[in-house]
Amino acid sequence: MASIEKLHILRFRNLNDQYLEPNKKINLFLGENGQGKTNLIESIYYLSHNRSFKTKNTRELIPFNEDFIQISAFVDSLKVVLKKSKTTNSILIDDQKIATNSKLTQHLPIQIISPDRGFVVGGTPKLKRSYLDWGVYHEKTEISKTYRDYNKGLKNINILLSKNSSALEDWFVQIAPLSVEISIARKKYIDKLVKILDSNHFKKLSGLLDLNSRFELRLQSGWTKDLDGLEKEKVYDHLVNNKALYIKTKYLSHGPHKASIDFSLNKQDEVFLSRGEQKTASIVFWILQVLILVEQNNSPIILIDDISSELDQKKINLLIDFFVGLDVQIFITDIGNTLISIDEKNATTFEINNGHITRKEH
Incomplete structure (x- = not known):
């Protein structure tokens, strides 16, 4: 199964120099609207596809007063680095430059469920x-x-x-x-x-x-x-x-x-x-x-953005249990965790506040 072991978002929208070590199963990111939850999901998707599911304009992704975006991750022990400016594009897998997005997607298969993607x-x-x-x-x-x-x-x-x-x-x-x-x-x-x-x-x-x-x-x-x-x-x-x-x-x-x-x-x-x-x-x-x-x-990595806006409590918990049974890695964002029931043995919870990601201690 594909699994992100380490993720470093150097620059992407309002996310600046954020580093995390995700859980191999469930990763739940909580935060109020406008704090960067969807930006996190978008950055992981971008690392897999070299494009956004929200915009075709790279300039929207580059933080104010910066010249580029950069995201990197260790995926099944392979280091993947994507750096993109308004005029240049660089993709490296284990320090080897690759020319096509298909290689990127092959190493990092992603399935996304998001209201921004359309149905x-x-x-x-x-x-x-x-x-x-x-x-x-x-x-x-x-x-x-x-x-x-x-x-x-x-x-x-x-x-x-x-x-x-x-x-x-x-x-x-x-x-x-x-x-x-x-x-x-x-x-x-x-x-x-x-x-x-x-x-x-x-x-x-x-x-x-x-x-x-x-x-x-x-x-x-x-x-x-x-x-x-x-x-x-x-x-x-x-x-x-x-x-x-x-x-x-x-x-x-x-x-x-x-x-x-x-x-x-x-x-x-x-x-x-x-x-x-x-x-x-x-x-x-x-x-x-x-x-x-x-x-x-x-097995691909699953990204689910703003889950409580898409499904009710019963369906959310059924879906999470289903994915845990499939042994896939999941990244979920939500405005709060009142609807989500997760087994702490299989999950890590993070909080996002103004672009800063911190691990929540139970």
């Missing part, structure tokens, strides 16, 4: 693709190159479509197999999610919703309804046959970059679920991704 059930197609591709990547890390090549091809095709270029079909030849590889990987991952819905692990989670809840999900490939996108010859033929349409719209309006997921609960489409049902179902589907990695002996 996948009832969410946008972009958020659903992000959910899906997180799972696909952790199933098959080498596929990151396929995604990069596909996005490069897509960019070139869209440029050529605006010019009605004769080179379009050459790019169709290149992008068709890349598209199929992505679609097949996504379908296989959806099949895994469906399978784990029937597992004993999931039955233990059923307390998050009523016991009779039935979850269903289906992949929308991003192609037209008559094309599943799983055969490169058919994808290529579709692109050639619809070239005039794409030239007219001046962009490729079908493909994996337009994929989505359809969710339902007890045969009810996600759009008709209440906001509370969408929220709880999203949490369940994020946890399903954790279960898949746990079964593959690649």
